[in-house]
Amino acid sequence: MISKMKKLMLVAARGDIDSITNDLLWMSAVEIRPAETEAEEGLAVCDTSSEIAEYERRAAVLSEAVDTLAVYGSKKNKKGGAPAFAFAFTRESFEELRVRTDEALEKAEKVRMIARENAAYRSEINRCDTEILNLRPWLKLDIPLSLESTASTDIIKGSLPYDADLPGISIELSDECEGAIVGEVSRDRAYIYIYAVFLSGDREKLTACLSRHGFSKMSFGQYNGTCAEEIKRLKEEKLQLEAKIDENLSKIKEYASDRRFIESVYDYIGSVLEKLKMKNQFICTENTFILNGWIPAEAVKRLKDKLSSYECYYELSDPEEGEEVPVMLSNTKFASPFESIIAMYSYPKYGTFDPTFIMGIFYAVIFGLIMQDVGYGLLLAVGCPLLIKLMRPKESTKKMLKAFTLCGISTIICGVLFGGYFSDFPHQIAVNFFGASTDTLSDMALLFNPIENNMGFLILTLAVGVVHMVTGMLIKAYMLIKEGDVFSAVFDVGSWLVLFAGIGCMAVFPPIGKWIAVIGALMLVFTQGRDSKSIIGKFFKGLYSLYNIINYLSDLLSYSRIFALGLSGAIIGQVMNILGTLAGRNVVGFIVLIIIFVFGHVLNLALSIISSFVHTARLQYIEFFGKFYIDGGRPFKPASVNTKFSEIKEEAKQS
Amino acid sequence: MTTGTIIAIFGAAIAAFLACMGSARGVGIACEAGNAVVAEDPSKSGKALLLEALPGSQGIYGFVTAFMVLMQLGVIGGTIAQLTIEQGLYYFAACLPIAIVGYYSAIAQGKVCATGMNILAKKPDDSIKGVTAAALVETYAIFSLLVSLLLVLNFPG
Numbered sequence: 151m152i153s154k155m156k157k158l159m160l161v162a163a164r165g166d167i168d169s170i171t172n173d174l175l176w177m178s179a180v181e182i183r184p185a186e187t188e189a190e191e192g193l194a195v196c197d198t199s200s201e202i203a204e205y206e207r208r209a210a211v212l213s214e215a216v217d218t219l220a221v222y223g224s225k226k227n228k229k230g231g232a233p234a235f236a237f238a239f240t241r242e243s244f245e246e247l248r249v250r251t252d253e254a255l256e257k258a259e260k261v262r263m264i265a266r267e268n269a270a271y272r273s274e275i276n277r278c279d280t281e282i283l284n285l286r287p288w289l290k291l292d293i294p295l296s297l298e299s300t301a302s303t304d305i306i307k308g309s310l311p312y313d314a315d316l317p318g319i320s321i322e323l324s325d326e327c328e329g330a331i332v333g334e335v336s337r338d339r340a341y342i343y344i345y346a347v348f349l350s351g352d353r354e355k356l357t358a359c360l361s362r363h364g365f366s367k368m369s370f371g372q373y374n375g376t377c378a379e380e381i382k383r384l385k386e387e388k389l390q391l392e393a394k395i396d397e398n399l400s401k402i403k404e405y406a407s408d409r410r411f412i413e414s415v416y417d418y419i420g421s422v423l424e425k426l427k428m429k430n431q432f433i434c435t436e437n438t439f440i441l442n443g444w445i446p447a448e449a450v451k452r453l454k455d456k457l458s459s460y461e462c463y464y465e466l467s468d469p470e471e472g473e474e475v476p477v478m479l480s481n482t483k484f485a486s487p488f489e490s491i492i493a494m495y496s497y498p499k500y501g502t503f504d505p506t507f508i509m510g511i512f513y514a515v516i517f518g519l520i521m522q523d524v525g526y527g528l529l530l531a532v533g534c535p536l537l538i539k540l541m542r543p544k545e546s547t548k549k550m551l552k553a554f555t556l557c558g559i560s561t562i563i564c565g566v567l568f569g570g571y572f573s574d575f576p577h578q579i580a581v582n583f584f585g586a587s588t589d590t591l592s593d594m595a596l597l598f599n600p601i602e603n604n605m606g607f608l609i610l611t612l613a614v615g616v617v618h619m620v621t622g623m624l625i626k627a628y629m630l631i632k633e634g635d636v637f638s639a640v641f642d643v644g645s646w647l648v649l650f651a652g653i654g655c656m657a658v659f660p661p662i663g664k665w666i667a668v669i670g671a672l673m674l675v676f677t678q679g680r681d682s683k684s685i686i687g688k689f690f691k692g693l694y695s696l697y698n699i700i701n702y703l704s705d706l707l708s709y710s711r712i713f714a715l716g717l718s719g720a721i722i723g724q725v726m727n728i729l730g731t732l733a734g735r736n737v738v739g740f741i742v743l744i745i746i747f748v749f750g751h752v753l754n755l756a757l758s759i760i761s762s763f764v765h766t767a768r769l770q771y772i773e774f775f776g777k778f779y780i781d782g783g784r785p786f787k788p789a790s791v792n793t794k795f796s797e798i799k800e801e802a803k804q805s
Numbered sequence: 806m807t808t809g810t811i812i813a814i815f816g817a818a819i820a821a822f823l824a825c826m827g828s829a830r831g832v833g834i835a836c837e838a839g840n841a842v843v844a845e846d847p848s849k850s851g852k853a854l855l856l857e858a859l860p861g862s863q864g865i866y867g868f869v870t871a872f873m874v875l876m877q878l879g880v881i882g883g884t885i886a887q888l889t890i891e892q893g894l895y896y897f898a899a900c901l902p903i904a905i906v907g908y909y910s911a912i913a914q915g916k917v918c919a920t921g922m923n924i925l926a927k928k929p930d931d932s933i934k935g936v937t938a939a940a941l942v943e944t945y946a947i948f949s950l951l952v953s954l955l956l957v958l959n960f961p962g
Binding site: 312431494601604711713715717718721722725729732755757760761763765767768803 | 807858859862863865866869873876881933936939940941943944946948950951954958959
């Protein structure tokens with residue numbers, strides 16, 4: 151059901167702004183609308199943007215600290231640490247975090263400083279690493295690296311390309327500059343590292359000669375020792391830096407026990423931010439403030455109770471025609487998980503029909519028909535609640551998992567009907583391990599086995615399609631009647647149903663069925679062209695509407711995907727079972743069976759889940775929704791305490 | 806072994822190798838795109854893996870079809886059937902849908918998955934929509950697998 155929405159306009163004393171905002175936040179039932187600033191004297195939006203910026207900065211500090219602690223702080227310090235900080239809060243205990251905000255910020259700031267210091271140390275270590283890498287080729291050179299000249303000779307160092315002809319260059323050099331020596335220090339894949347010693351006066355001649363061979367000079371002005379000494383020094387420096395990092399890490403670990411605390415305060419700051427953002431949309435005068443918002447009709451009583459303790463004036467009115475009203479779906483416990491499937495498409499427009507419950511039933515049934523396996527169904531029905539328990543997923547994921555749990559139950563039922571127990575696992579074991587004959591083995595299916603009875607299964611899936619589509623059309627008729635347009639309901643939807651009923655009847659009892667179908671067709675021809683102006687236009691448009699039968703047919707055939715997916719899933723499972731039992735009834739065979747069984751069925755389950763999920767959704771969105779659904783509703787997002795790390799006890803949220 | 810049997814085995818072979826080749830290319834295309842996303846943000850590797858694995862299913866379908874044919878021929882666990890040429894051609898034809906559609910749909914799906922990586926990179930919360938799109942391509946591989954399997958399983962003898 152789509153909840154009725156009321157427009158709320160509230161005027162209260164400026165002094166109460168904080169406590170009213172807070173109460174509304176905890177009520178989680180009011181969506182604040184941006185103020186429509188009127189150009190009147192003395193009316194202005196309550197500007198809280200500077201406060202918002204400040205609190206966002208604080209939130210950033212806290213979240214950086216949390217990230218650091220998540221990586222480096224050990225998860226629990228079991229011995230002697232402070233007791234773990236509360237995870238679930240009531241409204242009171244959550245608001246008490248206010249007085250501890252500064253404490254948390256101080257700690258977070260410290261963690262952040264340490265983390266930044268470590269980042270700086272790490273880049274220093276990187277620098278050392280690069281320097282060591284650059285120096286390594288010169289390790290064999292046992293003169294100080296910075297030495298570039300002696301009393302009468304100069305030394306230069308540098309690299310030549312790896313394919314340079316060093317002996318040749320050496321001869322060439324000694325021809326040009328008397329007494330010059332070239333020596334190789336080391337070489338790697340790209341370069342030969344050389345030094346050259348020569349008389350001070352020959353520098354230009356020598357460099358010119360070397361340059362011809364691709365020489366590039368390297369200078370090591372900053373290193374005073376020999377290469378080996380320098381590398382040793384750098385390594386020591388690195389060790390010191392690493393020690394500092396370790397020291398810092400152990401400091402961070404001391405804060406590990408504060409992680410929960412900092413996370414909670416982060417959540418608290420988040421709620422403060424939410425309040426500031428609410429206020430940012432209020433209109434303020436000197437002594438009062440005005441607030442506009444949306445509230446679901448069922449929450450009005452709670453609102454009145456809340457506001458009775460304030461001196462204030464408020465007005466609740468129905469939305470005006472053409473106004474964009476946010477949509478809140480309220481459904482039973484069974485149906486609400488399927489709201490996630492609706493949300494993936496689009497919410498229905500306000501004031502139209504919420505199909506969640508009906509769609510939920512079809513979703514579960516079609517999903518089950520595609521999977522049709524007791525084993526897979528059990529895995530889903532047990533696995534999804536387990537995931538919810540262990541992972542504490544966010545609300546939307548939780549809903550999806552709950553929907554999958556229900557689909558799992560439907561899968562189990564279909565599995566019993568069609569005899570899927572990890573496909574035909576019991577059958578293969580009985581035949582291949584215990585020599586049961588294929589014929590005498592009683593069929594495991596309660597209804598029939600789709601692999602043996604293809605046609606039966608195809609007809610069943612198409613029948614499901616017919617029910618699904620007719621339901622969609624009936625919803626359309628219901629919507630039209632609710633709008634008071636009975637004529638359209640009877641002739642736009644009803645005549646199609648009559649036509650279908652006739653076609654259906656023809657299969658059983660042709661003489662009567664034929665005439666029912668003709669009546670349906672005539673109803674269409676006579677009414678579907680009623681928008682046209684001329685008689686001829688009316689006739690041809692009416693006639694043309696019969697062409698839509700093609701669309702209905704293609705929609706119907708689309709349901710054969712249930713057949714295809716269901717059957718191929720069952721057969722893939724069967725192949726895995728045959729493969730598993732190939733090795734025979736012995737120890738090796740048993741091990742092979744386990745490996746192939748687990749691997750094969752996990753693979754098949756994964757494939758089946760994806761295809762069941764996607765194709766079932768598609769059948770809802772296109773074939774079902776196409777008949778009646780009016781999309782484009784904006785989901786209702788009430789201001790509320792949204793926590794990232796902590797849990798707020800359910801009763802606190804409602805109070 | 807008769808010529809017919811050999812033709813049937815040829816059918817099984819092309820079902821397996823064409824579909825697997827398609828999957829190899831499809832997964833390759835998806836992985837190339839996926840690695841770029843993971844390089845930026847390694848925490849997305851899980852979701853990237855889902856998209857990368859999707860074009861792999863055609864290979865499985867080809868394998869399943871080939872396996873069913875080999876089972877029926879008695880190549881696996883039994884005595885090899887002696888087929889006439891017509892019977893061999895029947896199996897060969899039965900293998901064609903998944904072989905050819907498997908090949909092309911895996912590549913097409915790989916491309917969809919590669920663009921799905923963009924969704925993963927820019928709007929990670931919506932990445933499931935990329936999976937949904939890729940699964941639509943899968944439909945046709947499943948239909949062709951079904952045709953192949955129905956033909957193989959309902960071999961008139």
